[in-house]
Amino acid sequence: AQKVTQAQTEISVVEKEDVTLDCVYETRDTTYYLFWYKQPPSGELVFLIRRNSFDEQNEISGRYSWNFQKSTSSFNFTITASQVVDSAVYFCALSEGGGGSNYKLTFGKGTLLTVNP
Amino acid sequence: ETGVTQTPRHLVMGMTNKKSLKCEQHLGHNAMYWYKQSAKKPLELMFVYSLEERVENNSVPSRFSPECPNSSHLFLHLHTLQPEDSALYLCASSSGVVRTDTQYFGPGTRLTVL
Numbered sequence: 570a571q572k573v574t575q576a577q578t579e580i581s582v583v584e585k586e587d588v589t590l591d592c593v594y595e596t597r598d599t600t601y602y603l604f605w606y607k608q609p610p611s612g613e614l615v616f617l618i619r620r621n622s623f624d625e626q627n628e629i630s631g632r633y634s635w636n637f638q639k640s641t642s643s644f645n646f647t648i649t650a651s652q653v654v655d656s657a658v659y660f661c662a663l664s665e666g667g668g669g670s671n672y673k674l675t676f677g678k679g680t681l682l683t684v685n686p
Numbered sequence: 687e688t689g690v691t692q693t694p695r696h697l698v699m700g701m702t703n704k705k706s707l708k709c710e711q712h713l714g715h716n717a718m719y720w721y722k723q724s725a726k727k728p729l730e731l732m733f734v735y736s737l738e739e740r741v742e743n744n745s746v747p748s749r750f751s752p753e754c755p756n757s758s759h760l761f762l763h764l765h766t767l768q769p770e771d772s773a774l775y776l777c778a779s780s781s782g783v784v785r786t787d788t789q790y791f792g793p794g795t796r797l798t799v800l
Contacts, residue, residue: 573728602786612774614791621786660729672717672742672783676729 571596573663575677582651583685590646590680592661598622602664603637603644604674609657620644651684658682688712690792692777698798699767707762707795709777715790717783718760720752723774723794735760736783767799 572595582588594603605617618628620637628635632649648655658679665673690711699705711718720732734742735754749771751763760777774794780787 604788606791611793612776612796613793614776614778616788616790619788672719672734672780672787672789673731674729674789678726678728 571663571665571675573661573675573677575659575661575680577680578678579681579683581683581685584653585650586684587647587649588651588682588684590648590659590661590682592644592646592677594642594644594661594663596642596663596665598665604662604664605635605644605646606660606662607657608660608679614660617646648682651682653684653686656682656684690777690779690790692775692792692795694795695793696796696798698800699764700800701767701769703767704763704765706764707775707777707797709760709762709792711758711760711777711779711790711792713779713781713790715779715781716757717780717787718754718757719778719780719789720760720762721776721778721791723776725773729776733762734783741783764797767797769799772797772799 574593601622603620606614608614625637634647636645658681660679661677662674693708717736719734722730722732731744732746733752738754749766753761774796776794777792778789780789
């Protein structure tokens with residue numbers, strides 16, 4: 570069975586600090602996809618990144634970076650020089666591979682990030 | 687309009703009411719989803735439609751009835767709900783139903799059942 574664990578329920582930082590959100594996953598699939606979504610107070614889940622299991626290169630997009638480590642089954646997300654607008658709940662998700670349920674996303678419980686001015 | 691839209695954004699209903707949630711996607715996708723997000727729980731997949739055919743009914747009570755008249759529109763018909771059904775209901779769409787297809791979400795409908 571698939572599982573995604575976001576151990577940090579809430580994180581509070583001061584603006585301009587760097588912050589890392591942890592995500593650990595479990596799957597028996599050899600091919601899978603990992604996602605991060607951002608949910609601001611408005612409610613909409615905003616897609617941030619998709620990573621497949623064969624691509625372990627880290628990715629950077631502006632102030633955002635992602636560290637995928639297959640050896641530890643982790644897909645951590647770092648925000649550099651955080652800003653108040655980064656305040657949101659962040660979800661890590663894992664897609665199920667094979668069979669007839671390729672579309673199923675298993676979500677973690679989310680991490681509430683609060684960036685204070 | 688762009689992306690995925692949902693109406694209404696907020697809904698308060700009594701346990702004996704009948705109401706419907708509407709979702710529309712403007713992305714040219716072929717798959718649409720309903721999720722339920724309750725406090726302190728992970729997102730729960732409720733229904734999946736691919737090319738207007740239901741491919742998933744994730745053990746959802748019959749008081750929730752989905753309808754997908756075309757690939758751009760998805761409805762969730764509600765009747766005789768319970769207070770525990772109060773939650774944020776999110777709609778999503780993707781180009782297909784394979785694991786490579788990213789799901790894009792709407793802003794949700796915040797439902798309160800009195």
